[in-house]
Amino acid sequence: MRNRLVFSAFSAAAILAVVWPFLFGGQLAWRDMLVLDYPQMTASNFGGGDLFARNAPQDGFLSIIAVVMPATWVVKALMVASAVGAATGAWWLSNKELLPTLSAIALAVANPFVIERLLQGHWSVVIAAWLLPLIAAAALNGRALLVWLLVFVASLTPTGALVGITVALVCMNKHRLVTLGLGVLYLLPWAIPGIIATFRGGQDMNPLAAAQAFAPRAEEAVGTLGALLGLGGIWNADAVPDSRHLGFALFGLGVFACVLLGIRSVPKRPIVLALVGMGIAIFAWLAPAAMAWALEHIPGAGLLRDSQKLLILALPAYVAAIGRIPAKQTIAAACALGFIILQTPDASSSLAVLRGTHAQLVDPELVREIGSREVLFVDRDTLVTTDGRLAIDPYSKVVNKVESGQLTVDGEVVDIPSPRWQAAMTAWQNNDRKAVEELGIGVVVEDEEILYETAASTPKVPWILTSLWMLSPLIAALARAAILRNERQSNPTKSPEQNL
Structure with a gap:
């Protein structure tokens, strides 16, 4: 004791x-930790978007949780x-x-x-x-x-x-x-x-x-x-x-x-x-x-x-x-x-x-204006400095951001910018507004101001896989119950709970 x-x-x-x-x-x-109080149900949070799904299912899970707390x-x-x-x-x-x-x-x-x-x-x-x-x-x-x-x-x-x-x-x-x-x-x-x-x-x-x-x-x-x-x-x-x-x-x-x-x-x-x-x-x-x-x-x-x-x-x-x-x-x-x-x-x-920060990391009015449309930020990288901290861009958790994903370590480019981001930046710099819309981009933002809007449709949010993942503990419990039932039927004198 x-x-x-x-x-x-x-x-x-x-x-x-x-x-x-x-x-x-x-x-x-x-740095790589960016957890907002209320992340949104965006495509990238559920494994969609322009980059590989390195943050799934955690970001999608947090987006769903944020609906209630x-x-x-x-x-x-x-x-x-x-x-x-x-x-x-x-x-x-x-x-x-x-x-x-x-x-x-x-x-x-x-x-x-x-x-x-x-x-x-x-x-x-x-x-x-x-x-x-x-x-x-x-x-x-x-x-x-x-x-x-x-x-x-x-x-x-x-x-x-x-x-x-x-x-x-x-x-x-x-x-x-x-x-x-x-x-x-x-x-x-x-x-x-x-x-x-x-x-x-x-x-x-x-x-x-x-x-x-x-x-x-x-x-x-x-x-x-x-x-x-x-x-x-x-x-x-x-x-x-x-x-x-x-x-x-x-x-x-x-x-x-x-x-x-x-x-x-x-x-x-x-x-x-x-x-x-x-x-x-x-x-x-x-x-x-x-x-x-x-x-x-x-x-x-x-x-x-x-x-x-x-x-x-x-x-x-x-x-x-x-x-x-x-x-x-x-x-x-x-x-x-x-x-x-x-x-x-x-x-x-x-x-x-x-320790958490109480600074306002995103402009809520801008987030509301963007809504569920895909947005190209022409001046925001994958990592940004906010409240004196280098971290993942907070906007990537609340809007459908067209992401570069470029990573440079010690001056050497490790991850090359995503093809869609490169195409979008080229189209914007060439003033090719039609190409911007064809890439599915609905909003272009610079310095947290909307510069241009298109009629591009909003992306679909692939929420089903993360929702299924969230139900998997129930499936695990059902599997346990099935195993217990089978073991009782085959060995009624033993206590299978001790083995589980």
Whole structure:
């Protein structure tokens, strides 16, 4: 009982240290994170639009939620709940001894992967990272329904869907076929629009530039391999706490050494997942030309171009190994806890930039005037500075914006502007108003003023796939009920609930 109170209090402190920026009001705007109170039902929010559906189903889900409550409330609640899930998964995977379990909780909640991804604005990827140890624990213990529901939450983002399904399938002993079927359902909101965009001829990238730009990055005193072993090494050096620029990443090697102490007690399947995730990240670092070839020739490989993201697969094994350091190795367990804290000692303060903003991010009158028509902003990029923050253009969440999608990293163009945006800009600059209308553009805006309007029809909003995704927990519950009924009929003396 005493240990449980300690675990609960420590978990609360660790969670609060990371999620505290989400406990304040305001809309979320930081780099790749843009969550408005009331996003609109636009085509791009549901996987349509000019770019690949990288933000489906999360943006469509938030648009639907915003009909009844501010979407920011839901995101902030999900962040807190997922962090609680991380602590719960760490406890479940550990040996329940005091110091190893505390270390596992600290690592699950506040590891460098989580902190760096938060600073990049990848809030939905962090939700998946927090849930992954719990998914693994539930799968290893045969809790199928819990696994299905957790993977559903993780599938807010394509990355979360893929890694959640992978961990579930690898770690489960039973019901893999049902898990796979539900997994396919979770993938539909972005997979189908992605396939359509591929055949339609969507946005292109510079494969070699993308492979080099998104490759894992070296950190001070440990290099690239050391950064990866410590669960760091994100491609953007600006999305890293200051302490890791001063050599504190060295403590990540201490964490890895402690992982090796407890790895013998970890089931083989999470270890295999860790090796796969770490292996892909190392491959992308060592062989950028080969990664570029894969990006150019293998459909869907673009999901792996930010290869450091694959370290997420190592989290269950790392957390379990730290949590299973033998009880007699007290010094090692104490060192593990110290190393985990010291590898990002300024994590909590560095996350202050995630606090919401109360600034007006869009002009509501302009949004009303644009309505559901497609709009060309001739002076707004994919990323804009608003309220002193560089973030995704807020107008892309509230109107049907013709999007460029151009991404430049260190002066090198990684993602080439979408063909439709290029055609629209060329037509506008050439004063070819007929071509603007033929491209489906109903409004042209500059400096938040409408310059020109056409009779172009409004785009259709592909809301069905996201709505089906939102119903998938009900389908999971029905699948559980069907399995229970079948098992009762075939084995009336057993209690199948214990296996689910």
